[in-house]
Amino acid sequence: MSDWTRIYPQLLDATWETLYMVGVAALITVLLGVPLGVLLTVTAPGGLAPRPALNRLLGLVVNLGRALPFIILLVLVAPVTRGIVGTTIGSTAAIVPLTIGAIPFLARLVETSLREVAAGKVEAAMSMGARRRDVVRTVLLPEALPSLVAGVTVTVVALISYSAMAGAVGGGGLGDFAIRFGYQQFRTDITLATVVLLLVVVQALQWAGDRWARSLAHT
């Protein structure tokens, strides 16, 4: 057990790598996934700005992104990753497939949240002379905020799960750590320690997300 002193710093590094990959990917996912979700909602038939053709195209792309197993996506987007980051190896490179995998996921959750905002509230804003973008900004997003926060929480947890696979492209992180030290060196205790660590991170995130969503809900 004395080798834990050797392993411990590496476990710490792996934890930071996971947090880095997930953190940056989550940020980009929110920045791009929320607008995509809004677009999916407003272009839908009966939406604020119905564009059936565009809506079908977006729906198709989003479904494709969600249907692909993440490990396949990882390989498929390698050229894109190289184009953006310059390499396909490492934590930073892993952020690209993570983001591409999570955006469609979040976009669908955002779409569901926005759809649940009562049509009457939208109509009331229209009756006040609101433009469509005003409706999105002052009605849809604020009214759906608790539900959006819950959606982002679910997405971040999914990102942590995806990030474990990023080890396959040398992305590092806790998943990679568990495979290299735990599985390949037959150290079940290391695997278990990693799992516990992941569980703690996920629990903390879910707890914080739930609390935040609840503090925003006024219904």
Place this chain on the structure above:
Amino acid sequence: MIELKDVRKVFPARRRAGEVVAVDGVSLTVERGEFAGVVGPSGSGKSTLVRLVNLLERPTSGSVTVDGRVLTELPDDQVRQARRSIGMVFQHFELLDSRTAAGNVEHPLELAGVGRAERRRRAAELLDLVGLGDRADARPAQLSGGQKQRVAIARALAVRPNVLLCDEATSALDQASTAGVLELLRRVRDELGLTVLLITHEMAVVKAVCDSAVLLSQGRVVDSGRLADVLTRERSPLGDALLPAPVADAGAGHGGALLRVTVTDRTPETVVLETLIGDLGLAVEIAGGSVETVAGGRYGRLLLRVTGGVEGLDDAVQRLRAGGVLVERVPATAEVDR
């Protein structure tokens, strides 16, 4: 102030249902300062009709004029501008849960680009006007139905509209809250000189607040006019809907002839009875009826049974009509039916 000319609204066919003609050639005029009602059963096109006034629904044909502007000829961005002078109140309030009462009242001001300080001041003033000055920081979830509708009314008045549209504004409220909200609507109409168009399926609401009304059925106007006029007009469907023809009380005597009489402030039942009993010497009993306050006046429909001196009945009817009383003989068969 509001003028609809031959307005039609046809919703195109959906997958299963065929096309729906929601509003079928409606023309109506609401004068400045008038409190007008549109009444009809559900599915009669009322809710579509009110949405045609601020062009939340664009009419398929016909023209909509509000405050001298022909809205149906304006492009979308100008319609949006025009909507700011038309407030609207909804059945289910449609307040934003994410905002406080004051925040909801500020919403239209925000959309109109009013500065923060001015918005605050105006919201406080409006919440005072609707009697909720002390609930400015309450969330909609913390307010009762009647209070929510008061906030919604304050919100609708925030940008100083000339016209207020009410879509079943009291239908989700209990009786006490309904009375309070109707009184508030009437008061803001009087104080702010608003023109109000109110949609409802409840005759009691029309009777409580409206000066005039339109009776809608299957997207068409069946009858319309000032309440004072339709109530004293013969065979007015709207008048009959407001004050249904009385039914003879089952316990009342039989025989004789039945007269249906409409009494008003100008021709009260004392005058009618005085004419029949005092002047003509008929024997009269009241077989049924009711008297109510409508549009601030006293109106009633009575069913009189004339048991003695029936031979003088035609003369009696003539006399009453000459005195301006709305009266008609109820055919004997009708009595058998009842």
